[in-house]
Amino acid sequence: MQLPSPDELKQKRIDLGLTQSDLAKRAGVSQPLIARIEAGDVDPRLSTLRKIIDVFNDIEKEDIYLRDIMNRELISVDPNESIDKAVSIMEKYNISQIPVIKDGISVGSISEEMIVRSMANKKASEVSHMKIGDIMGDSFPTLSPGTDVKTASYMLEKHPAVLVLEKGQVAGVVTKYDILKLLSE
Template identity: 40%
Template sequence: MPYELEEIKEIRKKFGLTQNELANRAGVSQSLIAKIEAGRIDPTYSKTKKIFAALDDLGKKHELKVSEVMNDKIIFVSPYDNVKDAIAKLKKHAISQMPVIEEHMAIGLVSETGILDAMLTKKGHKVKDIMQDPPPIVNKNTTVTVISSLLRFYPMVLVSEEGRLKGLVTRSDLLGKVYKG
């Protein structure tokens, strides 16, 4: 991530580091960090690159994981449930989509949009007749940045640990938990 020299002090403090700790991580002297932060020196490209790399590493270590923002209550339907039952479940829980699960495996997705499309094309009356492809499944240690990218293309992302579903994240979950105002 590109930084400006003027941001080093602010970012360092955000991560709770002293000048000496940042200097050690970057392989430069503490006095160099102090002079840069005070605006008394224009460091060489190689020194700047080392400092920015150290800040990037810190940012990656402090990034939220999906396990910290996921909803661990998975509301789902079976492929053999009636579409009417799926609609009732969506309404009851005030959600717009849910996974279709069979034998602890996500095999599809039911959404309000998919149900409306199925009604227009007069597809079957069972969930298996109208379900869409399953959403992506990620490990619980996946970063929120990756989840944000996936949620641009999918309405939800399922979270697993050792092959077992542990939770899910929707756009609404992410907005509510990460971008609190």
């Protein structure tokens, strides 16, 4: 049996769509240690190497990735569109939040909560004509299509949606509902 080289470990991590931080968290080691192992600066203990390989094996067994469940028909708005337009889209598609996309790049998000909050200080007619960019919040986090559902689930504990990026462009979205649908399949 041959142990993997630092370059092989790094390539395997990249192939599985993991960041050094993701791998470190799952293996129970620090991110700087992963970086040093991949750079060949340190010879890892056999137990550490086993943890890393176990993570790789577990991920390979997980056969559901974001590419398998993401919604490629992304519903989004432009930051220059009106709040009224965002509300219409939310009503039409029965959704409560929308990514704000400009030229294929995520620049923020808009939600029912943000709109209601802005109405606390302004009349509804004023808010409806405001631009989305005036009240939008932070962008949803992003992951690659090769990220497993388990990893995405951790992010969805804190965020309503995760955007999926391919070649730097938003290619799809995964929401909590998409994860829940897996229970009925």
